[in-house]
Amino acid sequence: MTITTTRAGAAHTAPARRAARRGRVAEALWGFAFIAPTGLGLAVFYLWPVLQTAYFSMTEWGVFGGHTWTGAENYARLLADPEVGRALVNTLTYTALGLAGIPLAIVFAALLNRKGLRGVGVYRTLFFLPVVTMPVAVAMVWRWLYNGDYGLINHLLSLVGIDGPNWIADPATALYALVVVGVWSSLGYNMIIFLAGMQAIPAEYYEAAAIDGAGPVRQFFRITVPLLSPTAFFVSVVSVIGSLQLFDLVYVMAGAGGAARANPAYPRMQTVVQLFYDRAFVTNDRGYAAAIAMMLLVLIVALTAAQFRLQRRWVHYA
Amino acid sequence: MRRPRPRVGVHAVLIAASLAMVTPFAWQFITSLKTLSSATAVPPSLLPEGRWENYGRIFELLPFADQFLNTVLVAAARTAGQVLLCSMAAYAFARLRFPGRNLIFGLFLSVLMVPPQLFIIPQYQIMSSLGWLNTLQALIVPGLFSAFGVFLLRQFFLGLPRELEEAARLDGAGPLRIYWSVMLPLARPGLVALAVLVLLWSWNDLFWPLVANTDPERLTLAAGLASLQGQFQTDYPVLMAGSLLASLPVIAVFVLLQRQFIQGIAHSGIKG
Numbered sequence: 001m002t003i004t005t006t007r008a009g010a011a012h013t014a015p016a017r018r019a020a021r022r023g024r025v026a027e028a029l030w031g032f033a034f035i036a037p038t039g040l041g042l043a044v045f046y047l048w049p050v051l052q053t054a055y056f057s058m059t060e061w062g063v064f065g066g067h068t069w070t071g072a073e074n075y076a077r078l079l080a081d082p083e084v085g086r087a088l089v090n091t092l093t094y095t096a097l098g099l100a101g102i103p104l105a106i107v108f109a110a111l112l113n114r115k116g117l118r119g120v121g122v123y124r125t126l127f128f129l130p131v132v133t134m135p136v137a138v139a140m141v142w143r144w145l146y147n148g149d150y151g152l153i154n155h156l157l158s159l160v161g162i163d164g165p166n167w168i169a170d171p172a173t174a175l176y177a178l179v180v181v182g183v184w185s186s187l188g189y190n191m192i193i194f195l196a197g198m199q200a201i202p203a204e205y206y207e208a209a210a211i212d213g214a215g216p217v218r219q220f221f222r223i224t225v226p227l228l229s230p231t232a233f234f235v236s237v238v239s240v241i242g243s244l245q246l247f248d249l250v251y252v253m254a255g256a257g258g259a260a261r262a263n264p265a266y267p268r269m270q271t272v273v274q275l276f277y278d279r280a281f282v283t284n285d286r287g288y289a290a291a292i293a294m295m296l297l298v299l300i301v302a303l304t305a306a307q308f309r310l311q312r313r314w315v316h317y318a
Numbered sequence: 319m320r321r322p323r324p325r326v327g328v329h330a331v332l333i334a335a336s337l338a339m340v341t342p343f344a345w346q347f348i349t350s351l352k353t354l355s356s357a358t359a360v361p362p363s364l365l366p367e368g369r370w371e372n373y374g375r376i377f378e379l380l381p382f383a384d385q386f387l388n389t390v391l392v393a394a395a396r397t398a399g400q401v402l403l404c405s406m407a408a409y410a411f412a413r414l415r416f417p418g419r420n421l422i423f424g425l426f427l428s429v430l431m432v433p434p435q436l437f438i439i440p441q442y443q444i445m446s447s448l449g450w451l452n453t454l455q456a457l458i459v460p461g462l463f464s465a466f467g468v469f470l471l472r473q474f475f476l477g478l479p480r481e482l483e484e485a486a487r488l489d490g491a492g493p494l495r496i497y498w499s500v501m502l503p504l505a506r507p508g509l510v511a512l513a514v515l516v517l518l519w520s521w522n523d524l525f526w527p528l529v530a531n532t533d534p535e536r537l538t539l540a541a542g543l544a545s546l547q548g549q550f551q552t553d554y555p556v557l558m559a560g561s562l563l564a565s566l567p568v569i570a571v572f573v574l575l576q577r578q579f580i581q582g583i584a585h586s587g588i589k590g
Contacts, residue, residue, distance in 0.1 A: 024415070030493040031416030038407040039422065041463030046429045049440030056439060108335060111328050119329075125576065126336045129343065132572040132579065134522040136540045137561035140547065141346045144554050150358045152345050158361070184338070192580055245433055248524045248540075252547050259547070276435050281529055286439055293435040300433055 404467030474508030511582030
């Protein structure tokens, strides 16, 4: 009697537990199988390469391939290289000025967010066109618009009596001309993000403010702007990361490849990524290029971390 | 309640800004239909002429048809590959339990933080040692894997209701079946958003095609057009025709799938 009970009890638990364990093992195996392709691909093409680049940054590459360990030499060279200094100044100036696009995007998002406004879809589409257009094409069109002799911009300026410069071949204007294109092409993207942020603000806030007699401008500064600050923080982080990696626009607008060297404004346009491309794939100084890439990583991490620290001062989380 | 005022001021500002957005494209189109001498006339004429030949000239200056086909093939392969592979990994991270799941997901995410310049030299070496430089697979294969895509779709899967999955499990369906017949159909909006983004990035990418391929017949449109800029600096009408032709397909897809595009891009916001 006792024996049977024990047997029955064991039959009830042990195989069930075994079956459950088999189920868990099977689930884990399926899990590994599902992540395996992407996991292997990321390891081979992304994770391992990052470590390799870190290693390469401490080597020097021979003309005929092969590389030798040189420790921190590339980094010492980096600090003393005036071209790196210029590229850093250009990149950081472009990044800082590009932030002017954020208030602009907020204003346009606020205009589009007005209840019952007609044609919102059309405006949104038009603002978004530059976002989806190939940057190479955008750069070509703007290069033509900026042309000193035949460009549309100087033609329009001449109608009001201004003799415009040769925008992207003039060291005094080239970088600012790039900023304008950068802001122009990211305005639609930023605006869409702000529009989504605005639509998440409860309508009651505005209704209450209206009852208290606040007009649209006051409502914008007292309700929309503070409640939108987390979105603005996010957009600022994303645009700084993007701006620090500027390449396509300069590559085409300065005159691709060798032609860029002939552009007198090139020293005022060359970015960190430009310099990376040049050292890695034009002069084949890959160890040095790897050090430049590491510098870019440090720059991105540092500026992102700084923004996270500063957000306490101006970001309001509701 | 007051009647809402007609918003003349708001429309005036928005129309002015829209003009600033559209004018470069309009000027691109107008210039593309001019002769070189009329494009460089001072003052410029604001009207297009009928020089449709410029669109043919671009096929003589570049292997434009090859480059177009390359761009389509690379974008299609990368989009299909990422949607499949990322959705598999995302499903596993969102729904299956396996040891080390959070650690592995963290490793995936770490790729998101790193700028592409840190992958490029080793990727170039991999392609070189495989003998893949100047091939289409060099442009396709590294782009099949994406930490961003996994992240985007995992968020999407986490937001889906579990009931249908539970029902399928009780009917004896295994993970493969649940993924394929239950999760993928439910996740369609997320998959479309990812597809649209990969298509856009792949179509427009310049850096990697420039690095991996030098043979004009193996370039994509972005890299092909960029190479033209150095050589034929002055023939702006033909350049405008080429750049318009190259960017038009994505613009057309955008106009057709606007909602998905904007959703996807708003989601990509998570990227930071």
